[in-house]
Every structure is written in structure tokens, then in C-alpha cells.
Amino acid sequence: MTNLERRAAAAGASASPGPPPFTPPQGAGDPRAVFAVLALAVFVSTLDVFIVNIAVPAIQADFTDSTVAGVSWVLNAYAIVFAALLVPAGKLGDVVGRRRVFIAGLFAFGLGSALCAASPSLGFLIAARILQGAGAAAITPASLGLLLPSIPPRSRAAAIGVWSALGAVGAASGPSLGGLLTQVSWHWIFIVNVPLTAIVLAGAYRVLPEIRDPARPPLPDGLGTLVLIAAVSLATLGLVQGHAWNWDARVIGCFAAAVVLAAVFAARSRRHRAPVLELSIVRVPAFALSALSAALFSAAFSAMLLANVLFLTGTWHYSILRAGLALTPGPVAAAVCAPFAGRLAQRVGPGLVGGAGALLFGIGSGMWVAFIGAEPAYWSLFFPAMLVGGGGVGLALPAFTIAATATLAPQTLATGIGAQTMFRQIGSALGVAAFVAVFGTPTAATVIGAHDDVRWFMIAAAAGAALALVFIRRPGGADRHPAHRQRDQIGEEA
Template sequence: MQKVGYSNSLAEQSPPAPRGGRAVLFVVAAAVFVSNLDLFVVNVALPAMNEHFGASTLASLSWVLNGYAIVFAALLVPAGRLADRIGHRTAFLGGLALFTTASALCALAPGVAWLVAARLLQAVGAALLMPSSLALLLDSTRPERRPAAVRAWASIGGVAAGLGPVAGGLLVELDWRWVFLVNLPVGLAALVAGARVLPRLAGRAAEPLPDVVGAALLTAAVALLAVGLVKSGEWGWGSARVTGALAAALALTAWFLLRSARHPAPVVELPLLRVPTFAAANATALLFTAAFAGMLLTSVLWCQDVWGYSALRTGLALAPGPLLVPPVTLASGPLVRRLGHGGLSVLGTLVFAAGIGWWAVAIGTTPGYVGELLPGMLLTGLGVGLTVPTLIGAAAAALPPARFATGSAVTTMARQIGAVVGVAVVISVLGTPVGAQAALDAFRRGWLAVVAATLLATGAAALLALAQRRAARAGV
């Protein structure tokens, strides 16, 4: 098995950062923006897609979200390895071109199957794009400025989150297909600019090719887990199909881990997970993203299906929370220095849980936005701003520069697996309630499930804080 080093000496061996960081940031920001924006606008557009395709159910359309997230998660690390091997610039431009092309195919979809297939192709492009984007940014940034660069990169996603609900609502008012067409001009402009300004650093061609079979095993395992959860209400938790899907997911996960331990270029380098701070940061990211995905889906469905809001009004209703994320992210640097990554993540997850708990207690079937939905939205936005960039920074700080692309891919993979689990659990808990009171009861169960996931994330964040204290005492 290929050994991985984690000493700080590797940072000293890395070449000096090239110039052109600001131009690189603009190109990377545009690409990361559209890939993050896609998540939020698709969520807002889901009810409109359901209405357009008629016979579709929410469980079927959930694969528009989960199919994307599963493929994205499974390919992120192999794509990060491929980026390290062929060069970050090549991987970034190729991924951006594929993502942009697939966005056009999504807009042309005549049915759910076509749409899901195009979303899978879109996920392949995003998997190439995301890890290489952060690596390009770090390649172009001097070592002492890299923590700030990571926070800037994370804040791009926050900006997309803030604009996404409103943009999605506006686009859906025209037609749901516009949520994909909007990617085309930004993607094409970033491709043209990127070909001119992105640094041409050589890859490491001597490294072995990534483990494609391992990626397939991970894809199948997460897909079967999602099937078992999504279909549990329809098939029954004790049915042979649900238990078979969950058992198969467990078996494939074990096979995947065994293969990762033996392959020269595994999907997950298991020695990375022996770095306590890296492992704890990724566990927290997975659990917190499960809660976040559940929050986002339930809030969209509640506004449109129970309160009867339009897509645009839903977007405006959801926007205050995400709009808090960028300023909180940029202002939280002093808190990181004071509380540490783990301590700030504990605070952020507790604030997020309080927001979801408010909804479970305060929301009623008669629309009351200011007193019911808005306080929870503001608390969740504050929690996300405190937690997500902090976890990304903690994971990045635990790795040497030689593993920037691969390490960032592992973190994003963990978050995407969390998103799959969060969506699947929420759909399972909600079911298909009939009547306002039944809907309220179902959504309250869903919000309590989100709170439970968030509190698990709080526990993982506490482990991160403990690991960082031990590392500091050991002088690592």
C-alpha cells in the first residue's frame, strides 16, 4: 500500500506559490458558484418538476437530488487523485466542460429518467471540478495565506446558498428548465477565462490510476442505503426488500473498505482517517450535512406544499438564512483562533439544532412567516456559517500540501454522503401525509430527526476539539 506522510516538512518542500492568485480566484469562484447554486435551485424546483412530470412521486424525484449526490460522492476522491496525476488545471477545465454540457442535457429532459441520467453526468463533471478548484486556489496562494483562501473558497458556496433560493424561485416562475440553463453562460465564460489564467503546474504522472472498482462499490453501497431508506415507508421496515437493501449496502461497504486497504490508489486512503483531527472533522461534516440536507428539503416542501407558497415566495422565505452564511463565514476567523475548530463547530451545530427545534415547536399550518419560519431560518443560517467553513478548514489544516486535492475530495465526499442520507431519511419520515394536521405531524417528525442528526454532529465536533487539544499538547 502506498504510504502517506503527514509531517509539516512536506509543506516546506512544496514549490512557491505562483502568481495570478486573484485571477485564479475569480475563475474558480465562478465555477464553484454555479456548482453550488445548482444544489439550491434544484431543491426549490423539485415541486415544479413533480407537477410537470405528473405521474412522478417525491420518492422518484428524490433521485434527481440523490443520484447526483451519490455519484458526486463516489467519484470525488478518484477525481481528486486524477487531478493530482494529470494536473489540477486539466481536471478543472474538463470537469467544468462536462458539468456545463450536462446542464444543457438536464434542461432538455423529456422525462424523469433522462433528467436523472443527465444529473449523473453533471455529477461526474462536478466531481472533477470541485477538488481541483480548491487545489488550484491553494496552488496559487502563498502558504501563510492559505487558511484565508480556504475560508474564501467556502464562502463562495455560502454566497450561492444565499442567492440560490431566490434565483431558483425566479427561474421556476419562467420554467423549471431554467435552473439548469442558467449554468451555461457562467460555465462557458469560466472555461474561456480559465484556459488563459489557470496555472500550468505539472501533475504526478508516476502515481497509479485511481481505483475505479472501489468507486463503483461505494456508489452501489450508498445507492442501496438510499433505496432502503426511501422505500421503507412503501415497502415496510421489516420487508425483505428493505432489509436486503440495507444488508447489501453494509456488505458492499465492508468490501469497499477492504479494497481501500489493499489498493495502491484507493478511493479513501485509510491512513488519512488515522489522523484524529481529519477523521473527526469529516465525521462531523457527514452528520451535519445530513441535517442540513434534511433542513433544506423540509423547508422547501413545507412552504410550497403546506403553506401554498409559490416557488418565488419560497425562495424569498428561505433566503435570509443562507444570506447570513457569507458574512458569518468571513467574520468567524477570530472565533476559530479563540475556540479552535472543534469548539466553534460545537457552537455552530448547537445553534443550527436550535433553529430546527424552533420549527418543530412553533410552526403551524396557518402561514406565519415572521414568528414561525424566519427565526429558525436565521438560526440555521448562523449555524451553517459557523460550522461548514470551520470543518473544511480543520480538515485542510490536518493534511500536507501534497494531498490538498485528495484531502478536500474526502471532505466533500463525506458531506455528499451525508446529503444522500439526510434526503433519504426525510423522505422516509415524511411519507405521503393527507390533510394539514397529518402533514404537520409528519414534518415535526422530520424536524426532530434533523435535530437528532445535528446533535450527533455536535458530539463528533466535541471529539474534534479533543483531538486538536491532544495534538497541540503533543506539538503536532
């Protein structure tokens, strides 16, 4: 054997078979194009959550005889439908095709946006927001289900990182962009979605593959979805109409009916082959505690978003644009702190990190109660409290997801994240409703006290969220799923 042959044989013997080459799904375009299309869709749907709050005073002023309670349904209708349809939409995509569900969601979101912009009445606007929420619920799970199979494994971590950052960018730009657009007209916060959605639709038809679950799972529980919508809507109605109905038998009836429907929903989830909520994951203590904490914190957070807009525009008489710019540092502080939350949670546990974030949020709210009055003092008082609270949001939100998924088996991660997002949206709807119930219809002499009452509610909800997180053990404990412990051990050895 020649020297050349011996070297070739040695090279062949020492070579180890590497991972199989990446093969994108049939019909997928360039991975960068796939990511761009899906990322733009998620950015638009995320932005819409934060951009509408700043327009609430303008919407109320445009529809004469409307009240804060009535306009609150513009926020709540979206949140309730989004919460109830999120998990079923993801399961429907596994059955009929994720690309098909994604495109249908885009069409519904774009059409809903156009109808919102053209709304001749408050009731019409609320109905259009329901269509928008249904579209967003279809976009969110289908987008991630289309992204990961279309990107090489070595690029997925970076793609998910950028993906998560887009949510922070949407949150941070929502108040200022919403203020700028509302300065022209509140209709523009919806008009801007239409061309963006059209761009995403054109790209979706060109570059997105069709992906289904080869196991052909059953269709999701449609009746259970309607029962959940009815239960949350009745609880929200009771809170929103409490003052108008003098907290009489009608309010009690709403709450009682909501409890009954919640029990019916739980019974259906126990029996149905593809329930809206997988009760098996709720029985995992860490998941149940994180879901409860996320719902409580989301209630406080959503109340804060609406309360601050009304405070700045109604009490300090800021313009919509100035209020939007004034509120931007809070989401920016959250975006800055969020990347540290994940790494810190791996060291000390998501319960401690999320609990600390919820407490910081409560401290920021307490600073508003203690120091903020009728006289504007933005830079000396409002701004520092907003930075403290925003930093708490940045620590808390990632910790909720880490805590929820740490004890779940890998095959239930997607279901767990979807369920936790559902609880967060339900908390958001109930938080806006609680704001209406607590705030009431104050006079000029009592408005500061009404805002302080709302802030006490925010403090109490944040404290409840922190308390629930305290009972979640740090990663690596006995309640952590073995697959996650093994993954962390491999990561530490590497």
C-alpha cells in the same frame, strides 16, 4: 575608499536575501484572470447545489405520476456521484493534468445542464444529473490545484478568503435565484448554467496552465469508486423505497448489500496504491470524529433544505418565488456567521464552536416543532427560527474543516479536505433519503405531524454531530500535528 563606496558596501552587507521572485506556471495568464475563471466555475457548481431544491415541487408537478421519493433522486444522484468521484478526480488531475481534468469537468457539467433542461422524463433528468455531478466532482479539486500555484504567495490568503466567500454567496443566492428562474420554468435553473460554463471554458483555454504532480502518482482506484457509488446508492434506495415496499425483505436486502459493499470498499482502500479513501487519515481520532459529525450535520441540513421548500409551497401555499425569497435569510445568516467561526475555533477549539453551531441548528429546528403550524406566521415564527438555524450552520461548517485538518500532516491536507467533503456529500444524500422515509405520504390532516417528524430527525442528527465534536480537543493539544502547532506559535509571536 570614498564615502560613496563605503555606503554602497554597507548597504550590500545589510541586505538580506529575500524570497525568490514568484514565477507562475508555464502557460498561466494574468493571476487575476486565472482567479476569475476558476472562481466563476466554483460559483456555478456551488449554486447548483442550492438552486435545485427550490424547484423540486415544480419538477414533481411537471412530471405527472411522479412522487417526492422519485424526485428526490434528482438531488441524490448528483450528491452520490459527486461524493464518490471527488477524491479520484483530484488524483486523476495530478496524473494526467489538472487543466485537462478541469476542462473535462466543465464540459460534462455544461452538457449535463443542457440535458437536464431538455429532459423529457424524470428518469432522463436523473441520468443527466449524474453527468452533472461527475463534472462538478472534477471541477472542485482541480480548480484549487490550479489556483494556488498561479497566484503570488503574498496574495494567496486573500484569494482563498474570496474563494470561500463565493461558496457563501452561491448558497445565499440559490433560493432566491432558483425561485425567480423556476417562476418562469424549472428548466431555466439548468439553462442558466450553459452560457456560464461556456464562458468559463473559453477562459480556461486562454489563461489556465497545465499542472501535474512531478512524482507521477498512480491512477486512482476506479473499481473502488464504483463500489462506493453502489453502496451509498443501495442504502439510499432502501430508505427512499421503504414506505412503498412496506419495509419488507427488499429494504433489508438493500441495507445488507450496502453493508457488504462498504466492507469491500474498505478492503480495497486498504490495499490499493491510490484508494478513494486514505484509511490512514480516518485512523486519526479528530479527523474521524469531524468526518462523522460532518456527515450527520449534512444529513440534517439537506433534510431541512427540502423539507422547508415543501412546507412553504405545500402547506402554506407559497409560490416558488415567494418560498425562495422566504428561505434566503437562512443562508445569509450562515454567511455572516461563518467568518467568525474560524477565529473563534482558534481560541476555544473547533469542537466547541462546531458543537455550538450544531446545537443552534437543533434549537432552530425545535422552534419549528414547537411553534409552526398550518397557519402562516413567517415573520413572527418561521423567520426567527431560520436565523437561529442559519447562524448555527455558519458556525458548524467551517469548524468541521478546521477540526478535520488540525491533526493532519501538511502533505495530507488536500486529501483530508477531499475526504471530508466526500463524507459531507454522502451525508447529504442519506439525509434527503431519510426525509423521504420519515415524511412518507401524509394527508392534509397529518402533514404538520409529518413535517414535525422530519424536524425531530434533524434535531437528532444535529445532536449527534454536536456530541461527536465534543470529543475533539482544542487546537494546540497533544493530538495536534507539530507543523500546525509550530505555525500557530509563529503566528502568535508575530
